[in-house]
Amino acid sequence: MQNVATIAISAMIFGNVAVADTISKTTTFDSFLDNSSVYLDFMFETADFTMPASVSDVEVEVYFAKHDTAFVGGDQFIGRNVDLPNGEPRLSEIEFTLVSPSGVSVTLVNNEPGEESFDDGLDPFRGWITFSQGAANPVNYNNIPEEGTFRPASGQAVVQSLAAFNGEDPLGMWRLFVEDDVMGEPLSFYEATLSVSTTDSPAMVPLPASVIMLATGLGGVMLAGRRASAKRNR
Numbered sequence: 372m373q374n375v376a377t378i379a380i381s382a383m384i385f386g387n388v389a390v391a392d393t394i395s396k397t398t399t400f401d402s403f404l405d406n407s408s409v410y411l412d413f414m415f416e417t418a419d420f421t422m423p424a425s426v427s428d429v430e431v432e433v434y435f436a437k438h439d440t441a442f443v444g445g446d447q448f449i450g451r452n453v454d455l456p457n458g459e460p461r462l463s464e465i466e467f468t469l470v471s472p473s474g475v476s477v478t479l480v481n482n483e484p485g486e487e488s489f490d491d492g493l494d495p496f497r498g499w500i501t502f503s504q505g506a507a508n509p510v511n512y513n514n515i516p517e518e519g520t521f522r523p524a525s526g527q528a529v530v531q532s533l534a535a536f537n538g539e540d541p542l543g544m545w546r547l548f549v550e551d552d553v554m555g556e557p558l559s560f561y562e563a564t565l566s567v568s569t570t571d572s573p574a575m576v577p578l579p580a581s582v583i584m585l586a587t588g589l590g591g592v593m594l595a596g597r598r599a600s601a602k603r604n605r
């Protein structure tokens with residue numbers, strides 16, 4: 372019982388209770404890529420986290436469609452609520468790569484020749500996919516994208532993990548590289564959300580005088596208890 376009280380009091384005095392934050396930022400694109408690429412930016416600042424902080428987990432959610440070319444008015448972008456054109460979508464053209472502020476890079480979906488995460492596929496895809504290292508399956512476990520939560524699958528030979536970001540400084544510009552690497556059959560990309568979780572390092576937190584007085588008073592009581600106990604042990 373006394374041990375429990377001692378731990379509680381030391382936690383109050385030093386304020387070294389671990390703090391975990393998860394901060395999410397969304398960047399909207401609502402345009403298309405076709406034999407082109409873009410970096411979507413996610414800025415994380417000191418005010419977002421309890422400092423000091425280091426990355427303990429990273430998740431990325433993307434909302435996109437991959438589809439055949441629509442020969443209507445030459446418009447290649449298919450809006451969120453517009454039916455996708457039928458035809459082969461060339462799913463193998465997709466790349467998503469997340470880059471941390473310090474330059475650590477994790478490929479979530481790969482389109483390098485011979486390392487494509489997805490098959491070309493027969494039907495267009497539109498949906499939300501969350502990349503999370505805790506997911507049961509890689510995103511390409513059926514060789515085509517499906518809605519849900521998956522681990523990255525950066526090609527047949529290259530396996531990368533979102534855990535590569537753990538321990539990083541969360542502050543600064545995170546960037547999601549989004550690419551469609553062959554002309555024809557565009558990638559309509561709507562938005563992405565990056566969630567960065569952190570843990571703080573144990574830190575000395577200034578406490579109000581009343582708390583310190585309370586702790587001191589309890590310490591006095593415990594000291595008296597120890598004296599009494601010592602006497603009995605003689």
Ligand SMILES: [Ca+2]
Nearest residue numbers: 466482483552
């Ligand atoms: Ca590429």
Ligand SMILES: [Ca+2]
Nearest residue numbers: 553554555556
């Ligand atoms: Ca294309």
